[in-house]
Amino acid sequence: MSAVKHLVSQMMHQQKAAAAPSSLPKGLSQQYAALIQQEVASELADEVVNKVRHQLSEEELHDEEICFKAVRRELVRYLPIDADASEFKPSKDGRPRTIALMGPTGVGKTTTIAKLAATFKLKHKKNVALITLDTYRIAAVDQLRTYAGIIGVPLHVVARPQEIQKALNLCKGCDVILIDTAGRSQRDDARLTELTAFLDAAKPHEVHLVLSSTCSQTVLMEAVQRFSQVRTDRIIFTKLDEAVTFGVLLNVLDKADMRLSYVTTGQEVPHQIEPGCPNRLADLVLGQQVGERSDS
Amino acid sequence: MIVDQAEALRELVAKDRAQDDRTHADPGSEAPRRATILAVTSGKGGVGKTSVSVNLAVQLSQMGRDVILLDADLGTANADVVCNINPPRNLSHVVAGRCSLQEALVEAPGGFRMIAGASGLAQMAALSEFERARLMDQMRELEEDADLILIDTGAGVGPNVLGFLVAADQILVVTTPEPTAITDAYAVIKTVCRHGEDLDIRLLVNMVRDEREARAVYDRVAGVCNRFLGVAPRYAGHILSDPRVPHAVRRRQPFVLEHPASPASMCMHRLAHRIDRHASSPRGHGLLRRMAAWLVG
Numbered sequence: 085m086s087a088v089k090h091l092v093s094q095m096m097h098q099q100k101a102a103a104a105p106s107s108l109p110k111g112l113s114q115q116y117a118a119l120i121q122q123e124v125a126s127e128l129a130d131e132v133v134n135k136v137r138h139q140l141s142e143e144e145l146h147d148e149e150i151c152f153k154a155v156r157r158e159l160v161r162y163l164p165i166d167a168d169a170s171e172f173k174p175s176k177d178g179r180p181r182t183i184a185l186m187g188p189t190g191v192g193k194t195t196t197i198a199k200l201a202a203t204f205k206l207k208h209k210k211n212v213a214l215i216t217l218d219t220y221r222i223a224a225v226d227q228l229r230t231y232a233g234i235i236g237v238p239l240h241v242v243a244r245p246q247e248i249q250k251a252l253n254l255c256k257g258c259d260v261i262l263i264d265t266a267g268r269s270q271r272d273d274a275r276l277t278e279l280t281a282f283l284d285a286a287k288p289h290e291v292h293l294v295l296s297s298t299c300s301q302t303v304l305m306e307a308v309q310r311f312s313q314v315r316t317d318r319i320i321f322t323k324l325d326e327a328v329t330f331g332v333l334l335n336v337l338d339k340a341d342m343r344l345s346y347v348t349t350g351q352e353v354p355h356q357i358e359p360g361c362p363n364r365l366a367d368l369v370l371g372q373q374v375g376e377r378s379d380s
Numbered sequence: 381m382i383v384d385q386a387e388a389l390r391e392l393v394a395k396d397r398a399q400d401d402r403t404h405a406d407p408g409s410e411a412p413r414r415a416t417i418l419a420v421t422s423g424k425g426g427v428g429k430t431s432v433s434v435n436l437a438v439q440l441s442q443m444g445r446d447v448i449l450l451d452a453d454l455g456t457a458n459a460d461v462v463c464n465i466n467p468p469r470n471l472s473h474v475v476a477g478r479c480s481l482q483e484a485l486v487e488a489p490g491g492f493r494m495i496a497g498a499s500g501l502a503q504m505a506a507l508s509e510f511e512r513a514r515l516m517d518q519m520r521e522l523e524e525d526a527d528l529i530l531i532d533t534g535a536g537v538g539p540n541v542l543g544f545l546v547a548a549d550q551i552l553v554v555t556t557p558e559p560t561a562i563t564d565a566y567a568v569i570k571t572v573c574r575h576g577e578d579l580d581i582r583l584l585v586n587m588v589r590d591e592r593e594a595r596a597v598y599d600r601v602a603g604v605c606n607r608f609l610g611v612a613p614r615y616a617g618h619i620l621s622d623p624r625v626p627h628a629v630r631r632r633q634p635f636v637l638e639h640p641a642s643p644a645s646m647c648m649h650r651l652a653h654r655i656d657r658h659a660s661s662p663r664g665h666g667l668l669r670r671m672a673a674w675l676v677g
Contacts, residue, residue, distance in 0.1 A: 195385070202389055206396050233511070234389055351385040354392065 111144075111151035112137060118371045119155075123301075124331035128338060132158045152370065159366040162338055166318050166345040168290075169359035172208040172259070175289050180213070180258045184283060186314070187294035188307050189267035192322040194224060195353060196294055196346070197264045198231035202354030204260045205235055213255035214239045215248070217282050218266040228264060231353065245281040252286065263288060270310035280314050292318045292345055297327040301335055308340045318345040325349045325356075330368040415448070415526040418655065419548035423564025425456070425535040427556045428586045431629060432619070433532040434462050435636045435645075438490030439652035445527040447492040448485065452544055453534040457497020463488045464632035465496075472498030474518070475511055481518040482525075490634055497532070535564075537571040546576040550655070552616055556587045557597050566604055573609050582616035584651065594618030617654060619647040 108116060112133055119129040136154045137145065144150045175181040183200070185193050197214065205212045214232050216239065218224040225241055232239035240251040255261045263286055268275040283291065293316040295304055308316075319342045321333055337344055344365070350356035358364070420436070422429045430453065437449040451459040451471065460467055467486040473479045474495070481495060488494045522529060531548065533541045545551050551572060555565035569581055583601055585594035595615075602612040622644035628635035636645045 198386075198389075202392070206392050231386065231389075233514075234386055234393055236393065353386050353389045355388050 108133065108137070109142070109145035109151075111146050111148045112155075114148060115151050115155040115370070119331065119369065121329070122331040122369050122371055123329040123335075124369060125301075125335045125338075128162070128335060132162070156363070156366045156370060159334070159369055160362040162334060163360070163362040163365050164337060164343045165360045165362050166343040169318075169345040172204065172210055174259065179289075180255060180261045181290075182252075182261045182263065182286065182288040183290045183292065184263040184265060184286060184288040185292050185294050185320070186265040186279060186283075186311060186316070187267060187320075188270055188296075191267065191294050191296040192348065193267060193294045194218070194227055194231075194264055195351065196320060196322060196348055196357065197228065197262050198235075199348065199354045199357040200346075201231065201237055201262055202235050203357065204262075205237055206354070210259035211257065212237045212260050212262065213258040214262050214264065215242055215251050215255070215286075216240075216264040217242050217248075218264055219243045220266045224264075224266070242282075245278075245285040248282060248285045261288075270307045276310065276314055283315055290318055290345075291316050292320045293342070294320045294322060295336070296323050297321045297330070297333055297347075298323050299332075301332045304332060304336045305339065308336060308342070312340075312342075316342060318343050320344075320346045320348070321360075322348045324368070330365070333365065334369050415523045415529045416550070417523075417529045417531065417548045418550045418552060419531045419533055419545050420552045420554060421533045421541060421545060421568060422535050422554040422561070423537075423566070423568040424555075424558075424561045427554050427558075427561050428619070428625075429453075429535065429554045430459050430462055430532055431625065431635070432552070432554055432584065432586065432648075433530055434459055434488075435634050435648050436652055436655070437488070437492040437494070437530050438634045438636050439648050440528055440530075440656060441491040443652060443656055445656065446525075447528045447530060448522060448526045449488070449492055449494040449530045449532065450522075451495060451497030451532045452540070453497050453532055456534070457532075459494060459532055460496040462629060462632060463490075463494070463634065465489070465494075467494075467496045470496035470498045474515065477511070477514065481515075481522055490637055493526075537568055542571065542575055545572050546579070550580045550582065552582050552584055552655075553613060554584050554586055555597065555601070557585065557593055562597060562601060566601055569601070569605055569613055570609060573611060581613040583613045584616040585618045587621045588618050589621060591618055617647065617651045619651070620644050 116129055116133045119132065120126065132155060135158050136151065140150065140154055144154075173181070185197055187193055201212050201214055204210045212235070214228060214237055216225055216228050218228075219241060229239050238255070240254060242248050242251050252261065265279060265282065266275075268279060270276070293308065293311050295307060299307075308319075319337065319340065321344065324330075324347050344360035346357055346359055347365070348357045420429055420433045430451075433449060437447045441447045449459060451457045453459075457471070460470070465486060465488055467484070469479050469484040471484065474481050474484050475498075484495045485493045486496070531544050533544050535541075545568075553565050553568055555561045565583065572579060572581065583598055585597045588594040588597070594617075598615045605612040620643040622635075622642055624639045624642050625635050625644050628638040631638065635642065636648050639645055
């Protein structure tokens, strides 16, 4: 059934791609088609393409290469990136930099936290502590404990909001505290309220909303909307390696008004995580492969 | 070893720790003393592995060495029984995180210290990485606190036994002239060789009539090893069959203390001297580093 839906939606996109830019020069229409193929919202694609059209001369608009670069450059402006992600910065208030991850179920929060912990500890050589609030899911604590054991960082398990201050006190001497929360359905109001209580107690500097790039735009937007009522200020996209199209990432970032901190590209800890890079995402949206990482 | 999603992570951590080790090791100044680690093992149970470990520990401490015996036989530990002590804490407490290895140390008759094993600690076979890492960290501390650490491993070639063997400076494989013991000893040597390089493996033949019998057993094992593995263990020595040995065990006394002049005690004495000579030669890396490398590989 989903395959049929996908087929229909693809056909619709292709129709749009064929219909809308009839007036577009050849070089640009190809890029437009690529964007639509990647499921970039057509308003967004129109906007990008129109801007490029005004920037380039008539001659340049027929050059495929020049158009590609111009569109890519323009896309980059639509990708707000969290500059703090690529290096370690201490917090300004003297507390350990406290980062909480939250998001819907099954998007890979715990694996992402393990990757972050390993990156901070092994790459940036920082003192890391882990706190998990996920006492709900079977073996969630065990999973994180295993990682904590391998990396060699302490793990504190917190079951109630009142306990979180105690755990934070234990981590006072650290550089970074990473807080894992239980995956919650964005539709479960009671659970979201509980999450709010935890975050109010923990007062993290950053709250990253973890989203799977394999979800549909509708699902992602609902998650963004509901979780921002709790509190979110950054987005992490997981499972880039499993995503078929990348336009939704652009659409979500455009609408969500949050910066992208990290993307993850596979299950392997700790390597398959990268700080969000606008050029790289732009390449993906223009249909390049996940594995290739162009550093230009 | 099964590859999982944390494989690269383990590798990275091991590399990181190795680097830390190097930066901490100050080449100019005198290095902290690091104990020689001697693992005593056997393919087959009941060949006198524990008896050899305990008596060797006694002999070496009588020679003025600071010896720690770690009873790492996880299924059927009984070095404490042989020594007639009843320590309040043992390895299971350490594994459970209820005390440190240091805190589990007890004085044993003959002047050495020991950490008692835990009988029936089946979950040790499934030590989580967290627990294993904690144990390894504590062992590193122990390394700086003794001249010699004797590890009495369990019989067989399970992952825990193997971890200790590959990490040791020297492996003492105990066998008897019984054909089953010989084949099992060969199996241990084969497995260990597959998991580590440049290992110092020595074969001790226990319960023999005379040295000739021991040499014959050694020749057989060495011959097979040479043919199939390309390397052979060295000859560690022999212990003569002696009715006073089982007698001492029944009286829960190390036989070298109970019957210091018996033939078996003399053999033990010679073995201890040979090992002590080896122990004073310069050594390579620390236990933890090699253990970490093994866990990764």
